[in-house]
Amino acid sequence: MEFAWSGADAGFRHELVDFLDRELAGWDRSTGLGSAVHSDFSRAFVRTLADRGWLTPHWPEEYGGGGQGAWQHFVLGEELWKRGEPRGPQYMNVNWVGPAIIKYGTEEQKRELLPPIARGEVFWCQGFSEPEAGTDLAALRTRAVRAGDGFVLNGQKIWTSYANEADYCFLLARTGSVADGRDGISVFLLPLKTPGVEVRRIDGLVGEHSFNELFLTDARIPAECLLGEENKGWEIVRRTLAYERVGAPRYARAALVLDRLAEWCRAAGLLEDGGVQEQFGQARALCEAARILVYRVIDERAKAKEPSPLAYQARAAMVQAERAVGDLALDVMGSEALVEGALGDAQFRNSLGAGIAAGSYEVQLNLITRLILNLPKD
Structure with missing residues (x-):
């Protein structure tokens, strides 16, 4: 195994550290990821990163990325986490939401959803856990039922980080029966402004607020919000979780x-x-x-x-x-x-x-x- 960094990756880290030392000179590393101060700062900071091509350096160039591969992306992550993660919830967008859309999305989904992420213009959250399905995601009960040319969503998600700030939710819902287990789950790219979607705050015992509940009541979405094949979402989930870990x-x-x-x-x-x-x-x-x-x-x-x-x-x-x-x-x-x-x-x-x-x-x-x-x- 080669433990030394390549010249390109080492050079990128050096340039990045110089940039971050200047840009984050007044950054308060003690602010929590859910704080209003952090969110306001991160929205401006990620656009500065995006202007340099550093928000999504590992994405293909055709989707707004830098085409630099996995290592430069992780160099970026290390240096930013050392400094308290000034990207805020954007690290979810670029680490696993975007790559999932790149691999499983339609060309229309890629054209519509990836450029705003690469430009640092949107926040995403992740709607996985439910009150009775936390560690066992296969037990989730939020349902998506076919209705005309779309789906109707009903259910509840919990511990949804940054949903109060987010524009979209990477959502799991059951499209098959409960007996189908993993084989009846689908992934949806849900705009949170959809009528019937309600976000409720969950106060934390310590630190800043970042958790929320998400309630879906007859929320109607077009079929274009489905990521990948219907009832085949578990493969996407498994891959996404591997990136999230x-x-x-x-x-x-x-x-x-x-x-x-x-x-x-x-x-x-x-x-x-x-x-x-x-x-x-x-x-x-x-x-x-x-x-x-x-x-x-x-x-x-x-x-x-x-x-x-x-x-x-x-x-x-x-x-x-x-x-x-x-x-x-x-x-x-x-x-x-x-x-x-x-x-x-x-x-x-x-x-x-x-x-x-x-x-x-x-x-x-x-x-x-x-x-x-x-x-x-x-």
Whole structure:
């Protein structure tokens, strides 16, 4: 395996870092991804990225991308997550919504939906989880029924991140019977301004608001909103989830927080303590393990291979890294780590949701045991 960066990728990172240091000089990294300040900033920032061709560098040029492949895209993601992810929810658009449309969409869908994403003009959200179908997506009950030249949607989605800001929803709905399981699910590209679509806020216990419920009541959409074949959405879901699992390189931010924690401990005279050093070593090892495991997944993409179970392994490793750094911040800083805007505050809040967002940690472990270790289900 070649561990060195290519000249083009290394040059891109150098140019990108210089650009971000200038553009984000006044950026408050402690703001939450769901905050109004973050959303307002991200809308302007992503257009600046788009003007340079850096919002979708991995997309084909004919769809507004830079045609640069998987590695430059991930270099971009690492550097932006180190800085608190100033793209806001746009990372969903460019990481997995756009690629799903590129692979499965009609030419009309590509022409209509991809250029606004590449220009940074729209937000998307993801309508997967339901009150009775979170970890088991195959149990979803939101229905899409054929009606004339379109569909009528009824149902409910929950934990829909950024739906209050979004223009479109990448939505799963059942077009077959419940007994069909995965074989009766379809994917829809739903404009959220559609009559019959209601977004309700879910307040969080900590940090800024970003979660919402989505209610669909006789929401009528044209057949052109269907992505791929009717009742064949599970293939799209499986591919999308593989991209989502490692779409956000959270280990990069965790590693940066770890470095800043080390500086704090040095100034406080704590870094000479053997127990503290051991905790730092363990957290650093987990961040590096997550990075290498994610790189294995990106290497598959760069070689145009089909998504593999390695994504589940990488996802679990990132959860472990985020939690280790969040716990370390609490251990060394005490209650000071919980003060809003403090060094450990955002990392601790991120670590609370690390094992839930983008697929629960426990489900990833189950998938690893079954698909990588080949262990029996019982």
